[in-house]
Amino acid sequence: MPTAQDSLLQIAQRYARIGMQVSKAFHQKQAELALDKVLMQDRLSTPDGTRESLAVLEALRELTVTHQQAYQKIMVAFAGEMARALEDLPETIRDAERDRIVPMLEWQFTAQREFYENRARWIAAAEAVCRLVEQRRATLTFTDDGVLFQDDDDLDRFQALMTSLDEMHQHEVEQLAQRLERMKRSAAALGMQFSE
Secondary structure, three states, rough: OOOOHHHHHHHHHHHHHHHHHHHHHHHHHHHHHHHHHOOHHHOOOHHHHHHHHHHHHHHHHHHHHHHHHHHHHHHHHHHHHHHHHHHOHHHHHHHHHHHHHHHHHHHHHHHHHHHHHHHHHHHHHHHHHHHHHHOOHHHHEEEEOOEEEEOHHHHHHHHHHHHHHHHHHHHHHHHHHHHHHHHHHHHOOOOOOOOO
């Protein structure tokens, strides 16, 4: 007969599988958007290309919001089921399990919140690059070395945005590596195979 602690493990395993599926679906949809092309000079050099990049960024925003809503529903359901399962445990075990589970949930919520905030900033900065290029199209030149702006202030703005985008991307890569490592450890602790 399964114990209440077995029930906690089963709940955690089920939601871990759901979380992995949702994450995998998000990354697949994101890959379909070909984000690496959004700010490429070839695309931004034409008005149609710039409009296409802005459309991709809007699609990314919608995908991210959809993922965020799905993730929040999963975490709320998970927390609710875990709370109910914890109530079935003897008080001493319940307190120990709660002390173990709550920090894990808090870390996950914080990591996801940071991901969504970073993603929103990245989208806004990428849109700002597209709009700057579009607004200055008549006075800028695309060369093999990059985009040449007539006005130094525009060039400074462009460079600041690109630097910001690079920093946000690097931060996201670091966050993702941390989340993947933590998910691998969690999956192993739950007796599950983790697949990226």
